[in-house]
Amino acid sequence: MWIIAAPCLVLAFWSASWTAGRLTGDGLWPPDDVTLSEAVATRNNAEAVRLIEGGANPNQPSRVRDGLLTSDYAVTIKPIEAAVGAQRADSVRTLLAHGASVDQEELRVLRCLERTRHDSGVRELLAVQSTSAVDCNGIRSPLDRVR
Amino acid sequence: MPRMVRPAFRSPATTLAIVLATLITMPLADSLYRVPIQVSDSLEPIVIAAKYDSAQHLLHDSVTFSPTTFRPLRYLQARALLAFTQATGLTYHAVFRGLHVVLLLMLIALFVAAVRVRNWPDLVAFAVAFPVLLGIHTFLSMLFEAFPVNHFAEVGVCAMALFVLAQHQARWFVPIVACVLLALTLSVIESGAMVWVTVICCAAAGLRGINRTTVIATTVVFAGYLLLRHVLGISSPGIGGHGSGFGDRFYAPEELAQRFGAHPIGFMIYNVTGGLASLLFAEPRQGVYALLAAWREGEIHPVVLINVISSSATTALLIWYAAARLPRRRSAWSDADRTFVAACTAVIVNAAFNAVYIKDEIMSPAGLFYAIATFVAVRALIDSFPTQALAATSLAACVLATVAALWTFRAVGVHYQLRYDAFTTRNDWVEVLRPDKHAAWPEDPVELALTARIRAEAIARRTTSPSFMPRWTDRYWVE
Numbered sequence: 001m002w003i004i005a006a007p008c009l010v011l012a013f014w015s016a017s018w019t020a021g022r023l024t025g026d027g028l029w030p031p032d033d034v035t036l037s038e039a040v041a042t043r044n045n046a047e048a049v050r051l052i053e054g055g056a057n058p059n060q061p062s063r064v065r066d067g068l069l070t071s072d073y074a075v076t077i078k079p080i081e082a083a084v085g086a087q088r089a090d091s092v093r094t095l096l097a098h099g100a101s102v103d104q105e106e107l108r109v110l111r112c113l114e115r116t117r118h119d120s121g122v123r124e125l126l127a128v129q130s131t132s133a134v135d136c137n138g139i140r141s142p143l144d145r146v147r
Numbered sequence: 148m149p150r151m152v153r154p155a156f157r158s159p160a161t162t163l164a165i166v167l168a169t170l171i172t173m174p175l176a177d178s179l180y181r182v183p184i185q186v187s188d189s190l191e192p193i194v195i196a197a198k199y200d201s202a203q204h205l206l207h208d209s210v211t212f213s214p215t216t217f218r219p220l221r222y223l224q225a226r227a228l229l230a231f232t233q234a235t236g237l238t239y240h241a242v243f244r245g246l247h248v249v250l251l252l253m254l255i256a257l258f259v260a261a262v263r264v265r266n267w268p269d270l271v272a273f274a275v276a277f278p279v280l281l282g283i284h285t286f287l288s289m290l291f292e293a294f295p296v297n298h299f300a301e302v303g304v305c306a307m308a309l310f311v312l313a314q315h316q317a318r319w320f321v322p323i324v325a326c327v328l329l330a331l332t333l334s335v336i337e338s339g340a341m342v343w344v345t346v347i348c349c350a351a352a353g354l355r356g357i358n359r360t361t362v363i364a365t366t367v368v369f370a371g372y373l374l375l376r377h378v379l380g381i382s383s384p385g386i387g388g389h390g391s392g393f394g395d396r397f398y399a400p401e402e403l404a405q406r407f408g409a410h411p412i413g414f415m416i417y418n419v420t421g422g423l424a425s426l427l428f429a430e431p432r433q434g435v436y437a438l439l440a441a442w443r444e445g446e447i448h449p450v451v452l453i454n455v456i457s458s459s460a461t462t463a464l465l466i467w468y469a470a471a472r473l474p475r476r477r478s479a480w481s482d483a484d485r486t487f488v489a490a491c492t493a494v495i496v497n498a499a500f501n502a503v504y505i506k507d508e509i510m511s512p513a514g515l516f517y518a519i520a521t522f523v524a525v526r527a528l529i530d531s532f533p534t535q536a537l538a539a540t541s542l543a544a545c546v547l548a549t550v551a552a553l554w555t556f557r558a559v560g561v562h563y564q565l566r567y568d569a570f571t572t573r574n575d576w577v578e579v580l581r582p583d584k585h586a587a588w589p590e591d592p593v594e595l596a597l598t599a600r601i602r603a604e605a606i607a608r609r610t611t612s613p614s615f616m617p618r619w620t621d622r623y624w625v626e
Binding site for chain 2: 001002003004005006007008009010011012013014015016018019022027028029030031032034039041042043044045046047049050053068090094096097098
């Protein structure tokens with residue numbers, strides 16, 4: 001008869017461990033510590049805004065761990081490059097609203113990056129900055145592995 | 148130990164049931180508390196409640212806020228919580244989300260009181276029914292709501308409180324409590340009528356706590372509510388007032404009005420049967436049959452299978468109880484039989500509330516009663532074990548354990564979906580008071596200050612990104 005109760009007992013045991021973990025600052029799926037670029041890469045716009053309002057520079061490159069935008073290697077990129085790489089127009093808009101600046105050279109990099117990670121929303125946002133044709137010859141993707 | 152608390156701990160099985168419920172509920176309350184105050188549904192009523200100069204003025208005007216709803220207490224509750232926040236110095240998050248957690252704790256406590264675990268077989272049945280309570284999709288939908296006070300949880304608490312009262316001897320105060328709870332819930336949302344339905348179902352099933360006085364008094368209150376709506380010119384929403392599913396797709400309000408507006412009866416029957424089926428078989432959801440879409444696309448997500456199998460197996464158990472164990476004559480019914488009948492009747496009547504559109508939240512009171520009925524049926528099955536052959540008993544125990552495991556898995560998924568909800572709700576605040584859209588900011592200084600503070604609280608509360616949770620979870624927990 002007790003086998004019927006086993007799943008609930010296991011859940012109670014797990015729940016107790018999650019509560020204990022929570023009290024010690026961990027628990028079930030706690031918030032991760034992320035850089036600004038990682039927050040953007042994981043479409044965590046609210047965390048990006050929290051970091052910027054806390055003093056993080058929206059134009060400063062920061063590390064993005066492997067598995068988020070790239071496989072098997074980490075990259076150090078600007079938050080707006082992470083937003084384009086993650087195909088998040090809302091993140092691009094959020095960064096621009098919170099002080100991210102894009103010069104013509106950076107815009108060229110972003111537009112070329114968008115060509116490899118197609119997103120119509122991102123393309124429209126970048127097109128507002130410049131409508132001229134873009135030449136991607138000689139442009140290295142920020143997401144490429146640095147050798 | 149105080150006299151009132153002593154009966155709750157009268158046996159080790161009772162104590163263990165309370166311990167189990169407490170252990171499982173604590174992290175659930177934490178997951179719920181992590182969800183910020185919503186932008187949609189919550190910010191507007193909070194701002195409206197704050198801007199009025201007096202509660203009387205707010206109450207007077209709130210009656211005319213919508214031509215199809217009568218929810219004056221929605222705004223008064225928000226105003227009371229705002230006043231409480233200012234008086235205590237707590238954050239808005241602590242007060243509004245804290246109340247949400249309190250409602251969850253009350254629901255769990257009332258469920259434990261309703262099933263009344265007294266011995267070890269009861270405890271085993273509880274170990275199946277409790278994950279059903281938490282894992283059923285209507286429970287999660289109820290947790291997602293916030294207007295900014297969770298009205299569906301309020302309805303659930305009031306309906307369950309009356310159900311618990313109905314299981315005990317009739318007392319002089321029951322009619323008064325029933326009328327107060329009914330008036331309270333009807334003042335916040337139309338689904339509050341489920342409190343009256345609960346009274347009628349309990350009385351019809353012969354639960355001894357509901358006498359003729361309670362039935363008459365609550366019926367008078369409900370009739371008065373309908374009359375008041377009529378006098379105020381508040382109509383019921385028709386087809387097209389809200390989006391809803393049909394077949395394998397979801398339709399926008401205007402599409403529904405165009406397709407079914409002229410001949411709504413068939414669509415309403417579809418909604419009522421679909422609402423009932425959604426609870427009993429986990430399909431359709433919001434009126435959409437995911438199985439149909441999966442068949443068409445040739446791919447079925449595990450979450451659909453898990454939900455359909457666990458719900459269908461549990462419903463089969465309820466049908467077995469009703470067919471095989473329920474005496475034909477009402478006078479021969481035991482207390483458990485009456486509890487089962489009252490709960491199942493409430494489930495069926497609740498489905499009628501879906502007539503105009505199907506929404507999981509509307510069926511949330513039925514989800515609570517479904518779990519109670521499950522407890523009664525599982526308890527009866529366990530009782531039948533000694534009379535069965537060993538092979539049959541073993542097989543039934545294994546099947547029941549598998550079903551319990553599936554429900555437990557669904558209950559764990561509530562944590563995941565609440566994390567996801569916290570993430571998206573917090574992200575919604577990014578679009579509020581955007582620095583590049585100053586022109587869209589509120590001009591009223593009270594509204595601006597209030598919005599800015601709630602936004603700051605939401606942004607400051609870190610949440611877990613789904614990107615850092617296991618990749619497989621979406622396919623197994625999110626429909």
